[in-house]
Amino acid sequence: xxxRTLLLLSALSFGLFVGVTLISARLPSPIPEQAVAGKLVWQxxxxxxxxxxxxxxxxxxxxLTHITAKETPSYLINYLVQPPVMRPxxxxxxxxxxxxxxxxxxxxxxxxxxxxTLGWPPQREKVEKDS
Numbered sequence: 001x002x003x004r005t006l007l008l009l010s011a012l013s014f015g016l017f018v019g020v021t022l023i024s025a026r027l028p029s030p031i032p033e034q035a036v037a038g039k040l041v042w043q044x045x046x047x048x049x050x051x052x053x054x055x056x057x058x059x060x061x062x063x064l065t066h067i068t069a070k071e072t073p074s075y076l077i078n079y080l081v082q083p084p085v086m087r088p089x090x091x092x093x094x095x096x097x098x099x100x101x102x103x104x105x106x107x108x109x110x111x112x113x114x115x116x117t118l119g120w121p122p123q124r125e126k127v128e129k130d131s
Contacts, residue, residue, distance in 0.1 A: 031111060038108025041101045053112060055120060065120070068106070068113045076109070077102045 031039075042048070050061035067076065080102035083094035097105065 032107065034104050034107035035111035036108075038104035038106065038111075041097065041105045042108060045095060045097070047105075054115075054117065064109055064112070065117060066113050068110045073106050073110070076106045080105060 047064075048057040050058040052058065052061075052063045053065050055063070055065075071079075077099070079094075080097045081099055083096050086092050086094050
């Protein structure tokens with residue numbers, strides 16, 4: 001009796017899992033096409049090796065989770081197309097992108113900014129010195 005109940009519940013759970021998976025696969029993608037193209041640019045140029053998104057990635061560059069709240073899209077596109085010298089180097093430039101890739105990457109970063117992060121990444125706090 002116990003084995004039969006276990007098998008019945010397992011079969012029902014598996015059927016529910018398959019049903020939910022098939023239904024969710026048919027839902028429209030919430031990510032705009034330009035943001036998907038920007039994510040591909042992010043991956044192709046391995047931006048995560050230097051920059052972080054949601055706290056994951058390299059720590060050489062800035063965290064870009066909310067960069068579009070700090071800078072305008074036109075500034076970011078110009079930065080990516082005509083990159084300046086990276087600090088603290090005197091001759092090494094940030095890798096350049098073409099105009100279309102830069103626009104797609106900025107659309108991806110704008111999409112990333114819309115994802116609720118509940119205050120992530122944490123901000124630095126000033127510590128008062130004890131006297």
